[in-house]
Amino acid sequence: MTTTFFDSNSAAFVEVAVGLPVYGTYTYSVSLPLQHQVLPGKRVMVPFGHRKAVAYVLEIKSGRPKIQLKDILEIFDETPFFPSDMIPFFKWISEYYKYPIGEVIKTALPSGKSRFRIKKHTSITPKRKFCNALGAPIAKDHPPKLNREQEKVISTILGKTMNKFNPFLLTGVTGSGKTEVYLHLAEKIICQGKNVLVLVPEIALVSQTVHRFRARFGDCLAVLHSGLSDNERFEQWEKILSGEVSVAIGARSAIFAPFQHLGLIIVDEEHDTSYKQESRLRYNARDLAIVRASQKNCVALLGSATPSLQSYYNIKIGKFEEVVLNHRVENRPLAHTEIVDLRSQKSAKGARRFISRQLSDAIKETLARKEQVLLFLNRRGFASYPMCVTCGTALRCKNCEITLTLHKSANAFKCHFCGYSTAASSHCPACGSSNIMHLGVGTEKIEEVIKKMFPDARTARMDRDTTRRKGAIIKTLQDLQHHRVDILIGTQMVAKGHDFPNITLVGIICADLSLSFPDFRAGERTFQLLTQVAGRAGRGQMPGKVVLQTFNPNHFTILAAREQDFKRFYLNEIHFRKILNYPPFSRLVQLKISGKNKEKTSAFAKDFGICVTALQQSRDQFIQNVEILGPIEAPLSRIARKYRWQILLKSPNASFLHSFINLLIHNEKTRLNNRQVKVTIDVDPYMML
Ligand code: ADP
Ligand code: ZN
Ligand code: ZN
Numbered sequence: 001m002t003t004t005f006f007d008s009n010s011a012a013f014v015e016v017a018v019g020l021p022v023y024g025t026y027t028y029s030v031s032l033p034l035q036h037q038v039l040p041g042k043r044v045m046v047p048f049g050h051r052k053a054v055a056y057v058l059e060i061k062s063g064r065p066k067i068q069l070k071d072i073l074e075i076f077d078e079t080p081f082f083p084s085d086m087i088p089f090f091k092w093i094s095e096y097y098k099y100p101i102g103e104v105i106k107t108a109l110p111s112g113k114s115r116f117r118i119k120k121h122t123s124i125t126p127k128r129k130f131c132n133a134l135g136a137p138i139a140k141d142h143p144p145k146l147n148r149e150q151e152k153v154i155s156t157i158l159g160k161t162m163n164k165f166n167p168f169l170l171t172g173v174t175g176s177g178k179t180e181v182y183l184h185l186a187e188k189i190i191c192q193g194k195n196v197l198v199l200v201p202e203i204a205l206v207s208q209t210v211h212r213f214r215a216r217f218g219d220c221l222a223v224l225h226s227g228l229s230d231n232e233r234f235e236q237w238e239k240i241l242s243g244e245v246s247v248a249i250g251a252r253s254a255i256f257a258p259f260q261h262l263g264l265i266i267v268d269e270e271h272d273t274s275y276k277q278e279s280r281l282r283y284n285a286r287d288l289a290i291v292r293a294s295q296k297n298c299v300a301l302l303g304s305a306t307p308s309l310q311s312y313y314n315i316k317i318g319k320f321e322e323v324v325l326n327h328r329v330e331n332r333p334l335a336h337t338e339i340v341d342l343r344s345q346k347s348a349k350g351a352r353r354f355i356s357r358q359l360s361d362a363i364k365e366t367l368a369r370k371e372q373v374l375l376f377l378n379r380r381g382f383a384s385y386p387m388c389v390t391c392g393t394a395l396r397c398k399n400c401e402i403t404l405t406l407h408k409s410a411n412a413f414k415c416h417f418c419g420y421s422t423a424a425s426s427h428c429p430a431c432g433s434s435n436i437m438h439l440g441v442g443t444e445k446i447e448e449v450i451k452k453m454f455p456d457a458r459t460a461r462m463d464r465d466t467t468r469r470k471g472a473i474i475k476t477l478q479d480l481q482h483h484r485v486d487i488l489i490g491t492q493m494v495a496k497g498h499d500f501p502n503i504t505l506v507g508i509i510c511a512d513l514s515l516s517f518p519d520f521r522a523g524e525r526t527f528q529l530l531t532q533v534a535g536r537a538g539r540g541q542m543p544g545k546v547v548l549q550t551f552n553p554n555h556f557t558i559l560a561a562r563e564q565d566f567k568r569f570y571l572n573e574i575h576f577r578k579i580l581n582y583p584p585f586s587r588l589v590q591l592k593i594s595g596k597n598k599e600k601t602s603a604f605a606k607d608f609g610i611c612v613t614a615l616q617q618s619r620d621q622f623i624q625n626v627e628i629l630g631p632i633e634a635p636l637s638r639i640a641r642k643y644r645w646q647i648l649l650k651s652p653n654a655s656f657l658h659s660f661i662n663l664l665i666h667n668e669k670t671r672l673n674n675r676q677v678k679v680t681i682d683v684d685p686y687m688m689l
Contacts, residue, residue, distance in 0.1 A: 012062060013069055014038055016055035017090070017102035018048055023665075025058060025101060029069040038072070040087060041080025045073040056105045058087050081109065082241070083260045089292055098661060098681045099281050107281045108256035110233040131235055141215035146184065147330075150177050153323040154184055157299060162192070162263070165294040169270070169311050170303035172325030173334060173564055174535025175499070178303045179209060181325070182266050183216050185301065190217075190246050194263025194298070198249040199285055201272035201496060203227065208477075208498060209268065213249055224250030224257060227470075252277060252285035255292065262296045265289045269496065270302035270311055271528050276686045284684060286311075305535060305566070306528040309577065312570055313584040328539075335506065335537035335544030337562040338362075341553045342510065351449040354441050359507050359547045360453060363487070366505040367457055371542060372480065373487040375446060376533045377509040380463040380491055381405035382445045383438030386413065388428035390435055395426065401638040406438055407465065408448070418640035446509060447489050454487065462490035495533040501540020506533055511550040511558055518635045519688045520582045523557045527569045530561035583684075587654045589661055590685040593631065593645040595677035604677040605631040605645035608668075612647060615667060616660070625656040635689045 013029045028046055030038050038044070038057060046055045047070050055072075082105075090108065094101040146154070153170060160166045172178050186196040200209050203225035213221060222236040222245045239245045241258045248257040252275050255265075267275070267289045275285040286302065293300035302311055302320070314320040328334065340356045366373050383406045386395040395404045397415035404413035404422070411424045427434050447461045460466075460476050467473045473493075479485045480500055488494060488503075508530060515526045530548065538544020550558050560569035578585055593608065595601035609631035616622045627650040634644035651657040661681065665672065672679050 012038065012060060013065055014044075014057050014072065015059040015061060016044065016046060016057055016072075017100075017105055018046065018053050018055045019102045019106045020048065020053055021100050021103055023100050026055070027061070027065065027069060028055075028072045029065075031071050034072065034075055037075050037078075039080055040084035041077075041082045043076040043081050045076070046070070047073060056081075056102065058101075082258045085260070085296070086256075086258065089288075089295055092291055092295070093281070093283060093288065096658070097281060097283055097683050098665060104281060108253075110237045111230055131232060137219070138211060138214055140218070141212070143183070143216065144180065146180065147177065149325050149327060150181050150184070153181050153325065154188075156321075156323050157185060157301065158188060160299070162299070163297050165297050165300070167290055167293065167300045167314075167320045168302070168323050169307060169315055169320045170301060170323050170325070171307055171312075171566065172303070172305060173328060174305045174532065175328045175332065175539045176305070176325035177329045178305075178325060179212055179268070180329075182268065182301070182303070183212065185264060186213075186247060186266070187216070189263040189299075192263060194246070194261045195240075195259040196247045196264045196266070197254065197257050197259060197262060197289075198247065198266045198268065199254055199275070199289060200249065200251060200268050201274045203249075203251045210249055213247065217247055221245050221247040221249060222257070224248060224254040226251065226253065252283075255283075255285040255288045262292070262298045264299045264301065265293050267300070267302045269304050271304045271306055271308040272496075273525070273686055278687055282680075282682050282685075284686075287684065305564070306531045307566065309524055309570065309573060310584045312566075313574065332538065332541075333543055334564050335534060335546045337534060337546040337548055339553050339558065339562060340547060340549045342549050342551045345549075351453065354446075354509055354549070355449060355453065356547075356549060359549065362505055362545060362547050363450075363454065363507065366545075367454065367486055369504070371504040372483065372485070372500065372502045373505045373507065374494055374503050374533070374536055375450065375487060375489045375507045375509060376491075376494055377441070377443050377446055377489070378491050378513050378529065379405075379440070379442045380444065380465055381414065381416075381442035382408040382448075383440050384442055385440035386436050386438055388431065388433055388435065389437045390433035391428060391431040393428055393430040395429070395436065399638070399641045401636060403440075405440075405442060408444055410465075417636070441509070443489050443491060450487060450489065457486040458484065459487045459489060460485040462488060462493050464491070464493075467493070492529055492533075495529055495536070498536060499539055500536065502542075503536055504538055504540075504542050504544045506537040506544070506546045508533060508546065508548045508550075511548055511561070512552055515552065515555065515557065517689070520577070520580065521686070521688075523569075523573055523576075527557045527561050527566075527573075530558070531564050531566070534561065534564060581650070581652075586650050586652050587657050588685055589649045589657055590682040590688070591647040591649070592634075592680045592682055593647070593677060594642040594680075596641055596643070597676060598643050601643040601645060601677050602633070604674065605647075608671065608679065609647055611668060611671070612649075612664065615664060619663070622656065622660050625653055626651045626660045 012035045013027055015025050015027050017025050040057050042057050044055050045052055090104050094104045157168055170178055189196050222239045224236055240248050248254055267286050270286050277283050290300050315322045340358050345353050345356055363373050385403050386406055397404055397420050399418045399420050400415055402417050404415055407414050412421045414421045443461055443463050447459055450459055462476050480488055511530055515522055534546045537546050552558055556572045593605045613628055616626055629648040631645050631647045634646050637644055
């Protein structure tokens with residue numbers, strides 16, 4: 001290893017982010033032979049402590065450093081691996097989410113390390129044919145003539161001075177033609193020589209959106225999602241980087257697509273919680289879309305029939321501009337929703353307790369008309385609450401504080417949090433009795449019951465159990481499209497964005513499952529889910545119907561979902577948020593504390609809580625502005641053998657919250673690195689359990 005001492009003004013040295021969990025950036029010198037090759041965005045190998053590490057060049061510096069620096073050892077790429085104008089974006093993310101900059105960049109880039117190198121004017125090495133990441137070729141479509149509302153939305157957006165940051169929220173009922181708006185806008189932006197990035201919640205589920213973009217733009221687009229292999233992902237990355245494609249479509253990680261001339265970022269179904277990553281770098285791709293668009297001076301278009309409260313509030317305070325599609329395409333009516341009070345079914349026997357007469361009659365009529373039915377229940381498995389009849393003990397996971405779910409076809413009890421599985425013949429852990437009663441209905445049970453009730457109907461089920469195999473989702477959706485399935489039963493997977501014109505009946509088995517979660521967004525999520533699933537009915541020429549079964553027929557969330565009336569829901573919900581001072585009226589940071597040892601974890605949490613409070617009280621400015629809630633044991637107090645505690649920090653002002661956290665990180669560095677108990681920082685948390 002060579003060491004250079006600078007004594008000349010012309011000597012180059014570089015600021016790099018090391019791909020390791022270390023805060024801050026590092027400076028290295030560049031030996032003469034490498035000086036003409038080094039550029040921001042290239043990956044290099046550097047000596048780091050006693051080891052070597054991959055690092056990313058952020059900045060070339062000249063001048064004369066006062067101290068001795070170590071040389072970079074090797075440069076991997078002939079041309080940059082990411083455009084240098086993404087560096088401010090990475091820095092913003094690192095600062096905002098309190099995550100080491102090198103790890104941020106590592107998260108953003110395709111993995112596979114230095115196996116793949118970017119070469120000048122050529123494709124990648126190792127050179128071989130992989131993609132097709134897009135799947136089988138498809139036929140080109142014929143764009144429909146836009147209706148007046150769609151025209152107006154597009155002209156409003158294009159009417160704004162381009163090359164300026166303009167955030168829009170497109171609100172429009174389900175089936176109002178939002179996707180068609182995206183396609184038209186994308187075309188216009190591409191004609192201006194710019195790039196378009198389209199984010200969708202989960203690519204496997206919304207393959208339909210990809211399909212429509214491909215039908216319009218041909219295969220001249222890239223896709224990015226977690227289902228790709230390292231090779232495929234790298235190839236897509238390279239296509240974007242080299243300018244070979246001008247549209248990329250993908251799930252949340254596509255926000256890092258290395259476009260150089262972004263003109264438009266679309267976030268479809270912007271309310272969807274899958275934009276939030278819940279491990280390592282806990283970012284929200286919807287929020288990052290706004291950040292990236294503002295840094296690149298381009299248009300951001302968020303769209304949803306059920307916008308998040310946060311985004312809609314941003315319209316009210318003038319941060320976003322609203323564009324609206326009030327009507328379904330060709331003025332098709334929204335489905336009529338009939339509410340069934342499940343409390344009146346209590347005395348009913350067997351399946352009647354959860355398939356009411358109203359629902360089974362509606363299914364019968366729909367099948368008679370040769371139309372299709374969608375049944376929704378947001379719980380998979382057969383029974384979610386196995387209980388010992390002899391002593392009353394519930395069967396719980398041995399790793400989590402959660403009841404096990406019976407999966408009949410797999411003949412096993414499974415934990416939906418950690419994956420633990422045990423034979424279905426298990427005995428009561430308390431008294432040894434084998435007399436187990438199965439409460440709590442899941443999709444597997446619904447399917448069994450429906451098959452008995454309608455033996456001639458062809459049924460299919462779509463949930464995480466039936467879609468584990470690659471291609472399974474696509475196959476089910478194709479079966480539905482070609483009417484090889486009469487009744488589709490599924491979890492929230494079936495609620496997302498699908499457009500099947502022959503589905504005229506949606507049955508919601510139990511609308512209340514998520515309503516009582518100990519989470520301030522429980523109502524918001526329930527409204528979104530119910531409205532989205534109801535929006536699957538009657539999208540074609542035939543009118544649709546929804547049968548919504550609930551234990552809370554008068555709850556405002558249920559009533560607003562019945563009308564698919566977002567504004568009604570918003571006005572009620574925003575009122576509670578204000579009273580309780582929850583987002584969007586405040587900002588949150590959650591400190592998640594977890595450890596394998598019960599006593600150590602709780603002692604640490606309490607101790608840590610005292611330090612957090614002491615820090616707050618030692619600085620005047622934080623007393624009023626940062627509220628500390630907890631430490632409390634998490635509602636899910638144990639998951640995957642880890643005991644969980646949490647502290648919630650709340651403030652009306654994000655900058656106070658951020659300076660407080662920075663101070664905390666600085667003060668508690670040693671503690672945060674405790675080996676037995678881990679603290680992770682979740683900025684703008686979603687998963688409050
Ligand atoms: P959303 O994204 O709001 O749910 P879509 O864009 O999927 O709505 O539109 C619903 C259906 O209507 C799709 O089948 C789409 O092809 C069709 N559609 C959209 N715009 C028009 C239009 N202007 N004329 C005719 N059909 C349209
Ligand atoms: Zn028992
Ligand atoms: Zn478990």
